[in-house]
Amino acid sequence: MAEKQRVMIVDDDPSIAELISLYLMKECYDTLTVEDGEEALRQFPVYRPDIILLDLMLPGIDGYQVCRQLRMDSDVPIIMLSAKGEVFDKVLGLELGADDYIIKPFDSKELVARVKAVLRRYNARPEKSSRKDTSGECVEYPGLTVNLSNYSVSYNGHTVDMPPKELELLYFLASSPNQVFTREQLLDNIWGYEYLGDTRTVDVHIKRLREKLPDSNSWAITTVWGIGYKFELKSGK
Numbered sequence: 001m002a003e004k005q006r007v008m009i010v011d012d013d014p015s016i017a018e019l020i021s022l023y024l025m026k027e028c029y030d031t032l033t034v035e036d037g038e039e040a041l042r043q044f045p046v047y048r049p050d051i052i053l054l055d056l057m058l059p060g061i062d063g064y065q066v067c068r069q070l071r072m073d074s075d076v077p078i079i080m081l082s083a084k085g086e087v088f089d090k091v092l093g094l095e096l097g098a099d100d101y102i103i104k105p106f107d108s109k110e111l112v113a114r115v116k117a118v119l120r121r122y123n124a125r126p127e128k129s130s131r132k133d134t135s136g137e138c139v140e141y142p143g144l145t146v147n148l149s150n151y152s153v154s155y156n157g158h159t160v161d162m163p164p165k166e167l168e169l170l171y172f173l174a175s176s177p178n179q180v181f182t183r184e185q186l187l188d189n190i191w192g193y194e195y196l197g198d199t200r201t202v203d204v205h206i207k208r209l210r211e212k213l214p215d216s217n218s219w220a221i222t223t224v225w226g227i228g229y230k231f232e233l234k235s236g237k
Contacts, residue, residue: 006050008040009021009031010040012036012055032049051122052079055081064092080100083103089101100117141174142219144213144216148167169190182228183199187199219233
């Protein structure tokens with residue numbers, strides 16, 4: 001019998017946490033509920049969840065801080081839960097490395113569907129351990145090396161830390177220089193066609209890439225207004 005996938009639910013409202021747990025247990029997930037950020041960070045290496053549902057408004061360490069700390073050494077899928085529906089809050093959550101963002105109150109079927117979709121995308125990624133160094137998994141430009149075989153980025157001789165989705169987006173664009181991709185195409189190729197978020201997710205990740213990789217004299221991540229983005233090679237360089 002296949003082992004149940006583990007979901008850590010981090011929410012300081014016991015009634016909401018219990019309700020989420022019941023939804024997921026009906027779908028044959030194993031769940032653990034914790035009420036604050038400190039406990040979530042303590043339980044994470046012990047419980048080893050396959051995915052985390054993380055409320056933003058927590059006592060002590062808030063959800064943003066928990067996400068930031070987890071992303072320092074883990075790419076475990078994180079879905080943020082919040083009563084805040086402002087674009088700023090969504091963007092901040094995605095910038096910190098969250099995979100999805102659900103606004104409270106939410107429908108139980110939507111919650112379960114998003115958990116399944118995020119896990120499906122995450123589990124469909126090629127295993128790093130099975131990746132071998134091949135020329136097809138590394139792209140190089142002046143000052144920039146993006147290596148998909150070991151999920152590393154080097155810029156002007158320095159290693160740049162990136163969450164997996166940022167790196168995959170950069171690699172996808174850089175693998176097809178000067179080709180324009182719509183936001184929908186990037187969303188489908190990097191996040192999967194079943195992704196329930198919107199195209200602003202792409203904009204957030206592009207913004208993060210530009211902050212970490214200022215344009216060189218030879219290339220740039222360029223906005224094609226009204227269409228999308230491209231990795232542009234500058235002529236004459």
